[in-house]
Amino acid sequence: MANNFQGMEDDALFEAQRFKGQQLKREADSIINRSIYFGNKFKDAVAKYKEAAEHFMTGLDNKSAIECYTAALECMDKKPKDFKSVEKADMYVEMSECMKEMGIKTRENFQQFVTFVDNAAFLYAEAGKFYKSGELEKELAEYIEVEGLNFDDPNSNENYLKAIEHYKHAGETFELENAKTSTNQCYVKVAELSGLIENYEEAIKYFEIVAARCSKEKLTAFNAREHLMKALLCHILLQMKNAEKDDLTGAFYSSVDDLRNAYDRYCEMDIYLSGSLEGDVVLKLFDAIQKRNPKEMATVLRKFDSLKVLDSWKTTILLKIKDNISTLDLT
Numbered sequence: 027m028a029n030n031f032q033g034m035e036d037d038a039l040f041e042a043q044r045f046k047g048q049q050l051k052r053e054a055d056s057i058i059n060r061s062i063y064f065g066n067k068f069k070d071a072v073a074k075y076k077e078a079a080e081h082f083m084t085g086l087d088n089k090s091a092i093e094c095y096t097a098a099l100e101c102m103d104k105k106p107k108d109f110k111s112v113e114k115a116d117m118y119v120e121m122s123e124c125m126k127e128m129g130i131k132t133r134e135n136f137q138q139f140v141t142f143v144d145n146a147a148f149l150y151a152e153a154g155k156f157y158k159s160g161e162l163e164k165e166l167a168e169y170i171e172v173e174g175l176n177f178d179d180p181n182s183n184e185n186y187l188k189a190i191e192h193y194k195h196a197g198e199t200f201e202l203e204n205a206k207t208s209t210n211q212c213y214v215k216v217a218e219l220s221g222l223i224e225n226y227e228e229a230i231k232y233f234e235i236v237a238a239r240c241s242k243e244k245l246t247a248f249n250a251r252e253h254l255m256k257a258l259l260c261h262i263l264l265q266m267k268n269a270e271k272d273d274l275t276g277a278f279y280s281s282v283d284d285l286r287n288a289y290d291r292y293c294e295m296d297i298y299l300s301g302s303l304e305g306d307v308v309l310k311l312f313d314a315i316q317k318r319n320p321k322e323m324a325t326v327l328r329k330f331d332s333l334k335v336l337d338s339w340k341t342t343i344l345l346k347i348k349d350n351i352s353t354l355d356l357t
Contacts, residue, residue: 043085050078051094058101068105072098079120088124095121115149118142119162130173140166147199156203163196164212171219183223190219206243210236217256218339226264233257234295241296250296255304259343261288262311266350282316303333320351 054074057067075098082091095117102109122142130136143166150159171189197212217232237253240246265281289308292299299305307330314322327344330336336344 040085043081044087044090047078047081047085047087047090047094050074050081051090051097054078054094054097066105066108068101069108072101072109075101076117083120083124083127088128092121092124095124111149111153112155115146115153115155118146118149122146126169147195151199151202156199157205157208160196160199160203160205160208160212163192163199164208167192167196167212167215171215186219186223190216193219206239206246210239210246213239214253217253221256221260221263221339221343224263224267226260226267229260230257230264233260237292237295247296248298251299251302251304254292254296254299255308256340256343258285258289258292258308259340259347261285262315262347263343263350266347282312285312285315303330323351324348 051074054071057063057071057074060067063070075094079091079094079098082088082094099114099117102114119142122139125135125139125142128135130139143162147159147162147166150156150162167189170185170192174185193212193215197209197216200209200212213232213236217229217236220226220232221229233253233256237250237257240250240253262285265285269281289299289305289312293305307326310326311323314320314326327348331344
């Protein structure tokens with residue numbers, strides 16, 4: 027009984043908020059439609075629309091809130107000199123939050139959501155707020171990566187491709203603010219997601235970029251080998267991918283020199299790679315490749331797995347290597 031009463035009370039409060047929102051929206055509409063108005067009618071209308079939107083959001087009517095913010099933005103566009111880019115950006119952020127509250131269930135919903143976030147990010151950057159712009163791009167990339175947007179084909183890589191695009195943009199924007207940690211985080215995501223969709227060249231490129239950036243800083247120099255290890259695993263998979271299916275062993279064997287050259291180059295980039303667990307594992311893999319011994323390769327991978335807790339990316343990539351090893355023709 028008490029729960030029912032509380033529910034009725036909440037419904038009444040939400041309804042009151044929506045009613046207030048409708049009232050404020052009518053006032054804003056009235057201001058805009060007046061031919062004679064003493065004051066800045068666009069500023070006054072925008073203030074009313076914003077207040078109306080806030081009441082609609084509190085009343086759980088996000089659709090009406092978006093309509094009010096849209097009307098406010100239209101007013102701003104009619105007299106742009108009276109409004110700052112940040113004010114417009116803030117509205118687009120609120121609209122994107124409304125979209126998430128409503129649920130992004132269709133491709134059309136998703137495109138509208140992305141447009142809101144992109145507009146906000148652009149306007150923050152225009153105002154010189156690069157870190158805030160980068161944060162929005164990064165959050166959008168994370169949302170796409172986790173939630174996905176494969177409305178047509180659940181097995182498509184579309185979500186990763188779109189997430190990569192926004193992680194790249196976020197990283198580039200963070201660089202403008204010299205936000206090194208955030209830049210590296212975004213570029214690592216570009217590399218990892220590229221590796222998961224078998225775009226190994228792109229993965230290698232961005233792992234190398236992050237490793238080079240880490241090696242230049244005393245506080246992060248020790249982290250470079252982690253990224254170089256991942257790049258080397260991508261090198262192995264790239265060679266496997268490029269090898270002809272009817273002679274995988276021979277083609278893969280012939281690539282060992284290229285793999286060793288990459289390793290030597292990475293050792294020059296990072297003095298901590300040579301002699302490390304990661305470096306030793308890679309060298310043992312190269313030896314097993316040169317011996318044309320898939321069993322030895324599998325043993326090396328199992329031992330590495332037992333010595334170090336692997337993140338999900340490494341686990342996935344190592345499983346791909348193991349699967350490819352099983353296809354080697356030793357006859």
